[in-house]
Amino acid sequence: MTETALRTRSSIVVYALMLLCFVVLAERNLRYGFYELFFSSLVITTLAAAGIAATMIRRHRQLQTRSHPIILVLMTMVILQAIAREPALAIYWLYPMLMAAFLLLRFHQALILCLAGLLIGLVAMWHLPLWDQLSLAATALLLAGGAGWFARHYHASARYVDTLTIVDPETGAYNERSLNETLSRETSRSEATGHPLSLALLSIDHRDELTGVYGEDALSGLSAAISQSLRTTIRAGDSHYHLGNGRFFLLLPFTPEEGLRVTAERVRRLLDESQWPPVQSITASIGCTTRTTSETSVEALRERCERALEEAQRRGHDQVWHLSAADHSMLSTSRDSTSSRSSGSSISTSD
Structure with missing residues (x-):
């Protein structure tokens, strides 16, 4: 479950x-003849129903929604009006509002709203006995403190849940789900602003043989060590993703082809020249590509990275291969013609 869904x-x-x-x-106030409180309760009920509807409509953008503060401020205003009419009865309406504010709003927003509501509510109760005012204020503050403590833990847990869904626990790098979301976002931003966007796909050479010799557990530790090295090698604005089986994806916004080639070669040399227990030495092949100004397809960019990686491996491993959109078209055409010739020779042989 993601943070948004939670x-x-x-x-x-x-x-x-x-x-x-x-x-x-509302039902109780209507039964006992408190008609002004009855209508206030109906207004808050309507706002709560509107909150449910707004949450459903914005369910995929809960982290950016602005409906919660508006709805809760309106509810607080209605409650304060009810307190002004019947302070001894309506002051308790603040209690569910306190809990809702801390669960629905950011902590500082909830704190401001609750303190303002409590102060105005206490002013409205000035004619009540002092003991009643103090007991109500103490109860409200205790409830607000408990709700605030719970809310801090809740918000921290919600962020932790979201982190678990986008980070690979084995390596600490982002996972493929995060890659798909970030690549789509960066592609759209690159299209809108015109800045270059480059991608690289890294694969440890001969990983199947290494797994057979050292075991899968040792290779897991190797992937974690490589991830840590990538994190310290790439720029702060770049990101890396673990795709499994010794494959990493590098996403480099604001990086033209020349910068991509330099970064990819630096990563290749780092892996080749470093010591990696328990295998000691490894090499990696890296396929690279850079988005053209007219490209909008994320799938096409990833496919071109795959083709570039295959070409680097075909040429002997331990090297970087950059594949542009034009080169990719020529390569696809060449492979299609080769496939056609192979099919033709096969048919003629059978004849």
Whole structure:
């Protein structure tokens, strides 16, 4: 489950509980003749239903949604109006609001909203006995403190859940799911701004033979060590991704072809010249490509990286091969013609 999905579910649950709570309050106020509180409860119930609808509509963008602060501020205003009319009864309406604010908003937003609501609520209760004011304030502060403590742990857990979905636990590099999302985003940004975007696909040479000699566990440690070296070698704005089986993908925004060639060669030399226990020495083949100004297909960029890597391996391994869009078209045409000639010779032989 991603952070977005977790926040979507929790937001729906919070709004549903708010809706249920104020439906009950509306029924009670109507039964006992508190009609102004009844209508205030209906307004908050409507806002809670609107919160559920907004959460469902923006379920894929929960981290950027702005509907929660607006809805909670409106709810707080309605509650404060109810407190001004019936302070002894409506002051308790702040309690579910305190919990909802800390679960739905960022911590500092929830803190500001809750403190403002409590201060205004206490001002509205000035004519009540001092003991009642102090007990209500203490109860509200204890509830707010507990909700705040829980919210901090909840938000930290939500971010940790999202981290688990995009980071490979074996190497600490980003995983393929993260690659697909980031590559799509960077391709769109490159198209909009015109800046260059380069990609590289790295594969450890002869990994199957190394696995047979040293075992899969040793190769897992090797992948983690390579990931750490890549992290310190590439620029701060670049990123690397582990695809499994000793394959890493490098994403280099704002990097033209010349810069890509320099970076890829530096990585190849680093792997070739370093010591990597327990295998001691390794080599790697790297396939590279750079996005052209008219390209929008993420799949085409990844396929070209695959073809470039295959070409580097075909030419003897331990080297960098850059494949442009034009070269890729020529290579595909050449392979198609070779395949046709092979098919023709096969047919003539059978004749």
